[in-house]
Amino acid sequence: MRRWNGWGDDQFNLELPKEGQRFLDERVGSAVPLADVSLEQVCTQVPDSRLPPNPACIDAAEDRVRHARGQSLADWLAMRSGDFGVFPDGVAYPESSLDVQALLQYADENGIALIPYGGGTSVAGHINPVAGDQPVLTVDMGRMNRLIDLDRESQIATFGAGTPGPLVESQLRALGYTLGHFPQSFELS
Known part of the structure; x- marks a missing residue:
């Protein structure tokens, strides 16, 4: 199963060998690892959604957390530490072009910003919602x-x-x- 906060599998954990730690200490210096917060802890940070009601939009905290960040180093650090910043107000999972058209119309009529979401591999920040007054809906294309x-x-x-x-x-x-x-x-x- 894919980790909720990065690449890899939650069932697999590989410890850094002592030689590797020594190598990093000599070249980079010592550091304190970031706290590794849980998905449950981050879900408690998710604010109420600002989206008008729509049966196609999910406003559950876990869906919003899983669609708040991509896979850049900054995203990994935010996800690992729990310092996400902004969350989308909801997530939609269209299954057809007609579903997408309906979401576009809904967004247009209600002044909602849309973020298209593929596999979540973004390293450029384009799937991360930005702070502002406009509600944000992430459109997860995974069912298409x-x-x-x-x-x-x-x-x-x-x-x-x-x-x-x-x-x-x-x-x-x-x-x-x-x-x-x-x-x-x-x-x-």
Whole structure:
């Protein structure tokens, strides 16, 4: 299972060998590790949502925490320490283009800023909500994860906006094709 506050798996923990610690101490110096706050602790920090009611929008604290940050070093430090700053006011999980259209209309009618969210691998800060008076809705594209079209002649495949690398590969493999591109963020991108 993916860690709630970074890359990796919660079930796997690798301790730094003594030689590695000594190497870091000699070159970087000693430091005090950040507190490793729990998801439950961070959820208590989430303020009330400012979104007008909409059945497509989830305002549960855990959903909002899991969509508040990307994967940059600054994000990791914020997630590890619990110093998140701003949270989205809600999260929507569209399953179709019609769902996305309805969310766009809802946002337009209510002055809501939208943040598109793919795999959450952002290192540029573009999925992090910013402080302000405007409510923020994160739109998680993860349920739009299917092969839509495959043109066998041109070998161009079209997928839903939330299709991560492994799912792209498995859906293509079932038809005798491969993407053949494995970036560092393949699991989530």
